[in-house]
Amino acid sequence: MxxxxxxxxxxxxxxxxxxxxxxxxxxxxxxxxxxxxxxxxxxFGLYAKLFKDQETMVALSNTVLIAVVSAVVSTILGTLGAIGIFYSKKRAKNALELVGQIPVVNPEIVIALSLTILFVFLGIRFNFLTLLIGHVVLTLPFVVLSVRPKLMQMDPNIYEAALDLGASPIYALRKVIVPEILPGIFSGFLLAITLSLDDFIITAFTRNNSFQTLSTLVQTKIKKGPIPxxxxxxxxxxxxxxxxxxxxxxxxxxxxxxxxxxxxxxxx
Amino acid sequence: MSKLSFRFSRKYLAIPYAVFLLCFIIVPLLLIIYYAFTNGGGEFSLNNLNKFFTDPTKLNVLFVSLLIGFMNTAICLIIGYPLAYFLASKRYNINKIMVLLFIMPMWINFVLRTGATRDLLVWIGLGGGHYPILATMIGMAYNYLPFVILPLYTTMLKMDQSLIEAASDLGATPKQVFFKTVVPLSSPGIVSAATMVFMPTMSSYVISDVLSEGQIILFGNSIYLNFSQGQWNDGSFMAFVLLVIILVSMLFTKNVKKDEDARGSIW
Incomplete structure (x- = not known):
């Protein structure tokens, strides 16, 4: 007791x-x-102040924008990648799985610096696309990790059956494989959104300085004083x-x- | 005349993924190594290495980062292990929603949460201005505790309960059952929890910067500083040191089967 x-x-x-x-x-x-x-x-004054605060409102919409766009890109690229890896030969499979999981163990600051160096090296100016690439690198492994178990649970014969019944490979993929792994795709997408919403380091390195997200805005504010x-x-x-x-x-x-x-x- | 025809195979779907990995993971990492071992003019040099191992400020960063990394891992495990054990144990019959409640703070923006911790500590007189180490450790433990609870909790749920019952049936005291059965059975969870806390702590930027009021410089802070001053070679060498530390820690843990990344089980 x-x-x-x-x-x-x-x-x-x-x-x-x-x-x-x-x-x-x-x-x-x-x-x-x-x-x-x-x-x-x-x-309730602060609530009124919040909605009148243009800077925060812009940062919020930017945060949601990059989260949704990067999660969509990550989900498509990662789902196709996971399916492709699943049906690849052993060596290609092992190599892709190993490289694909690097961002999970790699500290965010190293990912951020390495991408920044790449863009500086190529003379690319920081814009929405560089930020998007940063967020996709961050979230992609988690989409693959979410989709993979669903592929393993799937009955391997249903795709073959669809082909035997006259479906084209693309049609079978769309109508047979995708519906089977949909829960995994969906949880990968949600995970990508949450990771992107929360990110600071990669955003701070790969964004154009005029593009504020909630994380970067709050960081500049709290360096100077208490949370606004x-x-x-x-x-x-x-x-x-x-x-x-x-x-x-x-x-x-x-x-x-x-x-x-x-x-x-x-x-x- | 041979007719070239393209036959679709499902493995081709991985091509865009593979190209993306090559361009944005492999090439950038190779560039880090290239910049770490060249000077500003692009010639091979061990200058950055020399500078790192002779500059007392940089060695201090390495030492402080390792120390805070170890301390935070230990604190999180000491607090989080019993929490995960209690949450997973059927004996105490704690609602499953409690686990979710421990993870829910992670949905609130990380920088906002860090600022909130700082403001609260300043209010109660434990601010980083006077207590930089204490404030930083509190901020670190606060942020990483969920990352320890999740993998430990999932491992403990999967633990074979009959082994634990067998141990006590065969006359082990509760203490022996815990240290000789429960802890070894949950070791995969301990390892994945430790790896999820140690490296991110060492390389963190926001928590140490905000909570210590800029007094504690970890790897993340140092690399960020190099980045904002455009010192690519210095920063790259520091990133290279982090990569070496990761490889070393992977060698240590490679024999232990790890659980899936806990971040993957939020949903």
């Missing part, structure tokens, strides 16, 4: 600590003081969005596992 109480309080203590910085910002998003810790009365007050309001909004996403995915997972259980019961 004592042990159980100890265990529960240990878990809850660290959970609380994990949320302490975020909750502090959320609480102080309802007062207009410059510094966290000063309470100057309840107000209107960004406390932004934290509350991001937190609520994350909470909704967690609840929705959790409900989906439950529904799926309930469905699977029901199917299994029916089969028995």
């Amino acid at each position: 004592v042990k159980k109480i100890f265990v529960k309080s240990y878990v809850w203590l660290f959970l609380l600590l994990m949320y302490l910085p975020i909750f502090t910002l959320i609480v102080f998003s309802f007062t207009e003081a410059t510094n966290v810790g000063d309470w100057t009365g309840f107000s 007050s209107q960004l406390r309001a932004l934290t509350t909004i991001i937190f609520l969005l994350a909470l909704v996403v967690v609840i929705v995915t959790n409900l989906n997972l439950r529904r799926q596992s309930a469905k699977i259980r029901r199917q299994q019961k029916n089969e028995v």
Whole structure:
């Protein structure tokens, strides 16, 4: 009993600590003081200030733009890559798998520097494309990692069956393989988006200096002083969005596992 | 006359992927090595190597980075191992949602979270201005704890419970069961957790820069500084040192089967 109480309080203590910085910002998003810790009365003022803050709004739309574009590119390139690797001969397969996982072990700062040097070496000016390449390098291995297990679970005969029944290879790919691995493609896409949204280092190195994302904007601000007050309001909004996403995915997972259980019961 | 015909094969789908890897992973890494061992004029030189190993500030960066990397890995494992154990153990019957709650802070922008930690520490009087090391360690542990919990948690869920029961049936004390059965069984998780914390900590930029108010310079900070001053050769040599450290640590861990990258299991 004592042990159980100890265990529960240990878990809850660290959970609380994990949320302490975020909750502090959320609480102080309802007062207009410059510094966290000063309470100057309840107000929604910072929320109004946030939506009037052009700089932050532009940075937010840039962040979403690069996340969506890079995740789409990464998902297409990575899914085709994963399928191609899966059907390659052993040597090509091993080589591609090894090189493809380099960005996972490579520190972000090395990826960022190496790409920057490449662009400087080739005399390419930093623009949206260089930033896009940076984000695709970052997210691509995770798309491949998400798709690969679904390919392994797939019944290898259905593609052959489609060809025997007269489907062209491209048609069979689209109508047979892609639907089978769709959950993997989807989770790869979501993972690519979350990684891109959160990135600072690669963005800071490969972007054009006029292109601010949320990460680079916040970084320049917090180097000079406390988090700008209107960004406390932004934290509350991001937190609520994350909470909704967690609840929705959790409900989906439950529904799926309930469905699977029901199917299994029916089969028995 | 022979007719050249293109026959589609599924393996050709990997061609764009392979070209991308070649252009944006292999070539850039080769360029790092090239810049690390040449001077500004493009001639071969060991100047950067000499400078790195004789310059006390750079050696200090190496030493401090390794130290903070080890300390953070140890702190995260010490806090995170029991957490993952409790979360995975059926005995304490902790809701699965708790695991999700530990990961959820990662959805809030990383720079924003780091700034929030700094502002909170300044408010309670533990700011980096007075306590640079303490503030940096708190920021590091805060950021990397989820990366330790996830791989450990997944390994512990997969652990063969009958082995643990067998150990206690055969008369092992709870302490023996833990150290002789649970810890060895979860070693793949420990290794992948450690690799996910150590290198990123050593090479981090934002956390050390913001939380120590610029007083602690790690590899990331040093390379960033070189980058902003356009010193490609110096920066490349530092990146090369990081690559060597990765290779060495991979040699150490290559015999241990690792779990999948925990970042992959957020969704």
